[in-house]
Amino acid sequence: MRTTLWIWICIGVLYGGAMDSSEAKIELGHRLFYDADLSINGTMSCATCHEQKNAFTDGNIAHPGALGHEGKRNVPGLSNIGLFKNLTWANPYVSGLAQQALMPISGTNPIEMGMSGYEDEIAKRLRQNECYQKLFALAFGEEEESINLNNVTQALESFQKTLISNDSLYDQKIKNHQPLPTKEAQEGEKLFFGAAKCNLCHTAPLFSDDDFHHVQLHKLPIDNKTEDNGLFEATGKVKDRGFFRTPSLRNAALTAPYWHDGSAKTLIEAIQQHNLTINHKLSEKEMQKIVAFIQTLNDNSFVTNPKFGKPSNDCTH
Numbered sequence: 001m002r003t004t005l006w007i008w009i010c011i012g013v014l015y016g017g018a019m020d021s022s023e024a025k026i027e028l029g030h031r032l033f034y035d036a037d038l039s040i041n042g043t044m045s046c047a048t049c050h051e052q053k054n055a056f057t058d059g060n061i062a063h064p065g066a067l068g069h070e071g072k073r074n075v076p077g078l079s080n081i082g083l084f085k086n087l088t089w090a091n092p093y094v095s096g097l098a099q100q101a102l103m104p105i106s107g108t109n110p111i112e113m114g115m116s117g118y119e120d121e122i123a124k125r126l127r128q129n130e131c132y133q134k135l136f137a138l139a140f141g142e143e144e145e146s147i148n149l150n151n152v153t154q155a156l157e158s159f160q161k162t163l164i165s166n167d168s169l170y171d172q173k174i175k176n177h178q179p180l181p182t183k184e185a186q187e188g189e190k191l192f193f194g195a196a197k198c199n200l201c202h203t204a205p206l207f208s209d210d211d212f213h214h215v216q217l218h219k220l221p222i223d224n225k226t227e228d229n230g231l232f233e234a235t236g237k238v239k240d241r242g243f244f245r246t247p248s249l250r251n252a253a254l255t256a257p258y259w260h261d262g263s264a265k266t267l268i269e270a271i272q273q274h275n276l277t278i279n280h281k282l283s284e285k286e287m288q289k290i291v292a293f294i295q296t297l298n299d300n301s302f303v304t305n306p307k308f309g310k311p312s313n314d315c316t317h
């Protein structure tokens with residue numbers, strides 16, 4: 001008991017007493033998010049596909065895994081990801097960010113970080129790193145066994161919960177009770193919440209209702225890829241075929257290409273691809289206005305905040 005206390009005091013002194021266990025989890029998760037040791041051949045971290053400058057997506061239609069296997073779906077951004085009940089494009093059974101993190105690490109459909117069957121290797125690698133020894137001890141207790149895959153995913157969850165984006169022009173408008181700066185964006189806002197009814201699914205403030213819908217216009221698979229049946233693939237229920245979760249539109253101007261299959265190159269194309277009977281047919285001009293509104297959901301501080309960027313090499317946090 002006494003030794004334990006002393007170790008804690010020493011760690012406390014080392015860190016200036018500044019970091020409690022929840023802060024340590026966040027810092028740990030931050031480092032792990034950027035650590036390619038989480039992939040089989042040390043070539044791929046979470047941040048390889050989830051890049052801060054793109055609001056944590058990667059700019060590609062899909063991203064191949066560490067061993068070159070083809071990616072299956074478009075990489076979603078991670079704005080406010082801790083506030084969603086459902087995660088991923090079309091799987092209602094993913095129960096939280098810790099569980100989700102296992103999908104890229106050990107998933108096989110598709111193979112991304114390639115650690116399936118090699119999960120123990122992760123703890124072995126991390127145990128050799130002094131910075132991780134300190135941070136795992138602070139976050140989960142000082143036993144060597146606290147460096148394990150379960151705690152890796154818990155820490156990744158803690159870090160991802162800090163990925164809050166709420167300082168866009170739109171947020172500033174809400175806070176300060178002022179209209180948006182341009183007339184085009186103001187008119188776009190009116191359409192978005194009015195005649196075009198985008199907010200039915202892209203519901204403020206997350207700009208997603210966190211629910212699944214079938215909105216695809218045409219059914220031609222691109223690039224000879226096999227058809228993606230969306231929600232049906234997880235539930236096996238025929239009625240779920242073609243359903244996908246509404247993506248958030250926060251920072252969407254930074255997350256091209258769009259849709260679960262990356263088939264829309266621009267925001268205009270992404271809007272045109274909806275088969276919406278509920279809205280009146282939008283003119284090109286109206287769509288441009290809506291795009292101007294979506295651009296006001298960009299949050300510059302989110303994509304430049306060093307707390308979310310590549311961590312420094314020294315372990316000073």
Ligand code: HEC
Pocket residue numbers: 033038044045046047048049050063064065066071072073074075076077078081086087088089090097100101104105112113156160
């Ligand atoms: C090879 C690229 C790749 C890597 C590496 C990767 N991801 Fe992803 N990520 C994706 C794709 C693609 C999806 C969407 C999967 C789907 O819906 O089927 C996704 C989805 C997610 C989601 C759900 C987002 C949402 O909107 O629901 C989270 C959270 C996430 N990834 C976190 C991580 C973490 C944490 C890591 C590292 C352990 C990681 N990702 C590594 C490509 C990647």
Ligand code: HEC
Pocket residue numbers: 192196197198199200201202212213214215216244245246247248249252255257258259260261267270271274276279290
């Ligand atoms: C009935 C629900 C619903 C309505 C209404 C709706 N959307 Fe969507 N939207 C979705 C879904 C679901 C997707 C994802 C579809 C997919 O990938 O298969 C999507 C995708 C998008 C995307 C691509 C985002 C990304 O990250 O890939 C944009 C942009 C978008 N919608 C904008 C709009 C706008 C603007 C309106 C109003 C004109 C609108 N949506 C109306 C459900 C809806």
